[in-house]
Amino acid sequence: MPWLKTVWSFSSIEIEGGDSSGLPMTVRIDMERRRMKFKANVILIVSALLLFAQLMPVTYGQRAAKAQEEQAQSPRRDSHVIMISIDGLIPEYYTAPRALGLRVPNMTRMKLNGAYADGVEGVYPTVTYPSHTTMATGVRPEAHGIVQNRVFEPPTEPQTKAWYWFAKSLKAETLWTLARKQGLSTAAVGWPVTAGAEIDYNVPEIWDPAEQPITGKRMAEYATPGLIKSAIGSRDLKGDDFRTAVSEFIIGAYKPNLMLIHLIELDEVHHGFGPRTPQALQTAEKEDAFIGRIVGAAEKAGIKDATTFLIVSDHGFAAIEKKYAPNVRLVEEKLITLDKSGKATSWKAAAWPAGGSCAIVLHDPSDKETAEKVVQIFSKTARKEKGPLNRILVRKELDNLGAIPEAVLMLEAASGYSFDDALTGPEVQDSGAHYKGTHGYLPSRAEMRSSLIVFGQGARTGARLALARMIDIGPTAAGILGLTLEDAEGRPIVELLKDGVAPKPSPSKKGGKKTRPSNTDKSTGEAQP
Structure with missing residues (x-):
């Protein structure tokens, strides 16, 4: 077997x-x-x-990543962005309030429970209207068209002191035009360059310079019909109390997806008394209370949990003691001609001041002889020890900064100096008892850095950046709403946002559509020629 x-x-x-x-x-x-x-x-x-x-x-x-990106790029009709600009808010007021004896509980809470930057590098000149427009577009002044606060008026013409109030001056897409195009609701209170803008609920910043004291007549003229009366009724409110009350009403009544608010009293006090003074600190505490009221309005309206708050500012501030009048020098050099009464009758070059900076504009942009002459004149002044000028910036440098295309050059004031547009009188004089602070200097100067706190739905709690860029604020707000400012140079600040809130830039576009070289020496923080 x-x-x-x-x-x-x-x-x-x-x-x-x-x-x-x-x-x-x-x-x-x-x-x-x-x-x-x-x-x-x-x-x-x-x-x-x-x-x-x-x-x-x-x-x-x-x-999952694709789904997140698609969601980040689709309009979010159930989300809200409230951007509150405190004009002239310096970062130190929220990064180190105790050292100043400053009590700002709302900004402190938002910083600790949200995300923030130690400072923001702005645009040139560091003044209100170019800066706010950059925050609303993601591009620099040369690209969006609002290159200064005041419109340039030749010295031979009436000086109306008109500002860039009207939205028709804009050359770039804004947050509000993009949001409305995507079916989102929009609102603005006191935001620069919004007179005549296509905003659903709008109370623009505009006034009549001839009025003394200035009233709200022109603001009411260009506001959404009936809005101010519905918001305020018979109450006699002024300044930022008025702007906050209108904002509270709009939030409660309409719950806009995008709301832009501009509060101005801190800037006024900084100009009058200087930064970090007792008057300035007291006003900063008032502004903090207004922020608290606006957040409270969102909570009362039932949208707080769906809202991302951006606390921003347009520029920093520097103390000054003297002012310099370039036009007086141009008169001496016979580039501006005056009659016996001191009125200009002709001109070849003129100053266009912006606080700590000043553009020099030619009557004939092709006049090379005058262009060379003004460079020589102000280069000599800049070389003076303890003089009024820190340096001059020629056209190539201004192109790099995206600044004032009409300027043949710009003057940068020395520390402690501001510019004046007087045609007669001393070339240099004291700034006066009621003018102790200014801005407008190069954005690379540390004292010109502005502010940024991100709080609420989209904030990455505990995140902190040493230095953000102003050109990135608009794309960040757009990204939170699932939108994209296609022509922006800036990009969403994803470092301060929760994952998936805004699309991350591709490696080839981390600097935005058009990246400019830095004008800052990283070792010193000073601007370089």
């Missing part, structure tokens, strides 16, 4: 024994074939499982 002994293992089956008929060999060959087939099938199945295990997280991750 043949006998069989079967030995099993995980990978093989062996049959031992047999007789002279050759049957055991056949069985052995058959079983060996089965063993090989079984082994091949096991290897195939295990390999497939391993490949699936490797690919599944990648595929899922790709799908």
Whole structure:
């Protein structure tokens, strides 16, 4: 009798024994074939499982990332952005309030429970209207068209002191035009360059310079019909109390997806008394209370949990003691001609001051002789020790900064100095008892840095940046609402936002659409020629 002994293992089956008929060999060959087939099938199945295990997280991750990106790029009708600009708010007021004896509980809470930057590098000149327009567009003044606060008025023409109040001056897409185009609701209170803007609920910043004291007549003229009366009724409110009350009403009544608010009293006090003075600190505490009221209005309206608050400012501030009048020098050099009464009758070059900076504009932009002459005149002044000028910036540098295309050059004031547009009188004089602070200097100067706190729905709690860029604020607000400012130079500040709130820039576009070289020496923080 043949006998069989079967030995099993995980990978093989062996049959031992047999007789002279050759049957055991056949069985052995058959079983060996089965063993090989079984082994091949096991290897195939295990390999497939391993490949699936490797690919599944990648595929899922790709799908999740794609879904997040698609969501970030789709209009979010259930989200809200409230951007509150405190004009002239210096970062120190929220980064180190205790050192100043300053009590700002709302900004402190938002900073600690949200995200923030130690400072923001702005645009040139660092003044209100170019800066606010950059925050609303993501591009620099040369691109958006609001290159100064005041419109340039040649010295031979009436000086109306008109500002860039009207939205028709804009050359770039804004947050409000983008949001409305995507079906989101919009509102603005006191935001620069919004007179005549296509905003659903709008109370623009505009006034009549001829009025003394200035009233709200022109603001009411260009506001959304009936809005101010509905918001204020018969109450006699002024300044930022008025702006805050109107904002509270709009939030409660309309719950806009995008709301832009501009509060101005801190800037006024900084100009009059200087930064970090008791008057300035007291006003900063008032502004903090207004922020609290606006957040409270969002909570009362039931939209706080769906709202991202951006606390921003347009520029920093520097203390001054003296002012310099370039036009007086241009009169001496016969580039401006005056009659006996001191009125200008002709001009070849004129100053266009902006606080700590000043553009020099030519009557004939192609007048190379005058262009060379003004460079020589002010270069000589800039070389004076303890003089009124820190330096001059020629056209190539201004192109790099995206600043005032009409300027043949710009003057940068020395520390402690501001510019004046007087045609007569001393070239240099004291700034006066009621003018102790200004801005407008190069954005690379540390004292010109502005502010940024991100709080609420989209904020990455605990995140902090050493230095943000003003050109990134508009794209950040757009991203939170699932929108994209396509022509922006800036990009969303994803470092301060929760994952998936805004699309991350691709490696090739991390600086935005058009990246400009820095004008700052990283070792010193000073602007370089």
